């Protein structure tokens with residue numbers, strides 16, 4: 001079988017640190033070429049991977065040898081580029097969040113469904129085997145959920161050093177970076193969208209869709225925290241926390257308590273290439289299970305899976321509806337905040 005040939009739109013941080021290495025390591029994928037409006041990033045990334053630079057988005061999408069497109073550009077361009085790629089007959093892996101707003105996300109879901117092509121969202125934590133094991137254990141082994149806590153705390157001063165260790169050397173365009181910074185001035189909103197797209201997708205993946213939620217936010221200077229409470233389908237309660245930044249190590253996980261047992265999940269900073277630690281307690285046997293998964297690159301696993309959606313027809317994970325549901329939860333958090341922390345229906 002021939003490789004799935006992938007064109008990449010965007011050669012910024014996540015493309016360089018995650019998608020380009022993942023494509024080059026994934027057995028069923030090959031990189032066709034890259035487009036980024038920054039000449040520095042476009043030339044640098046193409047040289048590193050020995051592939052041609054496309055002159056613009058249209059020429060990448062017009063290339064008949066390209067089967068699929070990775071969209072690794074700022075959120076505000078997701079709808080335009082993903083819909084153009086689908087219209088050109090390309091399968092799409094679009095970075096999280098699905099699109100820049102709830103309305104745009106709804107539009108993209110409709111377009112994806114109409115196209116019949118694959119649209120997968122880059123919430124790659126679903127491809128961490130520890131997270132997958134935990135989700136199955138919650139569904140099949142611990143009964144109805146009474147109580148859960150899900151948290152995601154972004155490290156502060158430690159982060160650059162960790163990234164410098166694990167990332168390939170970053171090609172940087174200072175002018176592009178300065179431009180993007182101007183779109184992040186509403187720091188509270190930016191942090192909720194960028195991190196909420198992971199943690200709220202993770203909460204749904206583990207616990208299902210909440211019936212309602214409420215949330216509060218506070219900040220000390222540039223450090224923000226969101227705490228929320230959600231009612232689950234079976235009437236259990238889940239706390240969720242997003243904090244960016246903590247003056248501490250990375251801290252991400254979940255503790256879930258059901259009628260028959262519990263599931264605990266400890267997720268590392270994703271670029272550290274380790275799978276989540278998971279622990280499943282079964283009260284009937286009194287046994288705790290702690291599977292060992294070995295080193296794991298969730299971005300490569302995401303790419304391997306995306307390739308299989310195209311070659312084997314397995315369903316995208318997360319799919320466009322999942323992407324929309326995560327954006328809907330971010331929107332619900334904001335609606336609750338705007339109304340002083342009241343309960344809202346997502």
Ligand SMILES: NC(=O)c1ccc[n+]([C@@H]2O[C@H](COP(=O)([O-])OP(=O)(O)OC[C@H]3O[C@@H](n4cnc5c(N)ncnc54)[C@H](O)[C@@H]3O)[C@@H](O)[C@H]2O)c1
Nearest residue numbers: 009010011012013014035036037072073074075095096180
């Ligand atoms: N899954 C994850 O772990 C993760 C981590 C970080 C960022 N992200 C997501 O990835 C996306 C990109 O984030 P980033 O940190 O790489 O941003 P970035 O600003 O470093 O890179 C984005 C790049 O897109 C380019 N670009 C802009 N318009 C374009 C166009 N029309 N065609 C092609 N390229 C274009 C920019 O020039 C820039 O180089 C965002 O949606 C973000 O939420 C995901």
